[in-house]
Amino acid sequence: xxxxxxxxxxxxxxxxxxxxxxxxxxxxxxxxxxxxxxxxxxxxxxxxxxxxxxxxxxxxxxxxxxxxxxxxxxxxxxxxxxxxxxxxxxxxxxxxxxxxxxxxxxxxxxxxxxxxxxxxxxxxxxxxxxxxxxxxxxxxxxxxx
Amino acid sequence: xxxxxxxxxxxxxxxxxxxxxxxxxxxxxxxxxxxxxxxxxxxxxxxxxxxxxxxxxxxxxxxxxxxxxxxxxxxxxxxxxxxxxxxxxxxxxxxxxxxxxxxxxxxxxxxxxxxxxxxxxxxxxxxxxxxxxxxxxxxxxxxxxxxxxxxxxxxxxxxxxxxxxx
Numbered sequence: 557x558x559x560x561x562x563x564x565x566x567x568x569x570x571x572x573x574x575x576x577x578x579x580x581x582x583x584x585x586x587x588x589x590x591x592x593x594x595x596x597x598x599x600x601x602x603x604x605x606x607x608x609x610x611x612x613x614x615x616x617x618x619x620x621x622x623x624x625x626x627x628x629x630x631x632x633x634x635x636x637x638x639x640x641x642x643x644x645x646x647x648x649x650x651x652x653x654x655x656x657x658x659x660x661x662x663x664x665x666x667x668x669x670x671x672x673x674x675x676x677x678x679x680x681x682x683x684x685x686x687x688x689x690x691x692x693x694x695x696x697x698x699x700x701x
Numbered sequence: 702x703x704x705x706x707x708x709x710x711x712x713x714x715x716x717x718x719x720x721x722x723x724x725x726x727x728x729x730x731x732x733x734x735x736x737x738x739x740x741x742x743x744x745x746x747x748x749x750x751x752x753x754x755x756x757x758x759x760x761x762x763x764x765x766x767x768x769x770x771x772x773x774x775x776x777x778x779x780x781x782x783x784x785x786x787x788x789x790x791x792x793x794x795x796x797x798x799x800x801x802x803x804x805x806x807x808x809x810x811x812x813x814x815x816x817x818x819x820x821x822x823x824x825x826x827x828x829x830x831x832x833x834x835x836x837x838x839x840x841x842x843x844x845x846x847x848x849x850x851x852x853x854x855x856x857x858x859x860x861x862x863x864x865x866x867x
Contacts, residue, residue, distance in 0.1 A: 571757055572754070572755050572756075572757075572763065573751055573752050573753070573754045573755075573757065573763075574752060574753050574754060574755050574762075574763035574765065574766050575755070575763065575765075577752040578765075598727065599727055599728070599730075599731045600727070600728050600731060601726070601727040601728060602726055602727075602728050602805075603725075603726070603805055604725060604726075604727070605804070609728075610726065610728035610769065610772075610773075611769075611772055611808040611811065612728060612732070612765070612768060612769025612770070612772045612773060613728060613765075613769065615765050615768035615769055615772065615811065615813075616763060616764075616765025616766060616768065616769055617765065618765070619755075619763070619764040619765035619768060620755075620763075620765060623755075623764070635756065635758065637756070637761070637764070637815065637818060638764035638813075638815050639814075639815055640812070640813060640814050640815060641764065641768060641812070641813050641815075642810065642811070642812035642813070643768075643810060643811050643812075644809070644810045645807070645808050645809060645810065645811075648807075
């Protein structure tokens with residue numbers, strides 16, 4: 557099971573062109589939980605005076621990790637879409653450090669998966685950003701939910 | 702009474718200020734976002750590229766690319782609005798502005814509402830500064846593709862304002 561999850565999730569990231577463009581890597585996946593990291597890249601800078609990565613790139617990381625968590629959840633499914641995503645930026649990410657997002661499905665219904673996520677740089681005690689989101693749960697092929 | 706500046710001078714000054722603001726942010730180039738300006742009204746344009754796809758089966762734009770586009774539009778719109786008086790007064794010396802010199806507002810939080818899946822084509826967005834204070838600002842952004850009235854995403858964000866004359 558773990559192997560299947562792993563394979564599914566690796567393919568998921570590889571199949572997302574935008575995530576690939578941002579250099580994202582799926583580090584870990586378990587049912588309803590995903591860890592995705594994004595290396596530092598000067599192209600992603602939002603403020604040249606501080607060299608801090610733009611919040612938008614962190615949003616993309618959070619969204620990808622959230623989607624991966626939903627897909628790995630037994631009640632979730634392939635082909636989820638984001639309904640809403642709110643991000644709190646707690647502190648600037650340290651330049652030159654990889655950012656890692658940990659996303660977890662904390663509740664799932666027949667139609668919606670609720671996700672929480674946190675992003676860290678090398679300081680794993682103080683999150684860079686936190687997010688909450690709602691994702692769609694796709695209808696099953698057989699018409700059931 | 703002072704005669705108004707010729708229209709070409711005014712446009713050049715405004716466009717140079719806008720270019721100075723957007724030129725500060727490498728991520729804007731990475732995403733392929735540009736801005737159309739009419740007076741003080743800005744429309745963000747995210748030109749379609751295969752790199753923006755999040756779901757290749759549909760295909761649909763990546764939710765993260767949409768969020769980033771709306772956040773960029775909010776930051777540029779807010780900066781342009783707060784610098785407008787200085788731009789008009791010719792007080793913003795864009796010629797000697799080096800990257801990083803113009804302090805940009807920092808995002809405190811950003812909340813995106815995905816209304817429709819993003820189609821594989823250009824996207825547009827406009828920001829409205831709902832409230833702009835000395836320390837904090839609240840900005841609402843609307844994003845659309847083919848039809849202005851059919852939004853595909855909207856967002857609200859709070860921003861920490863940069864120090865004055867930064």
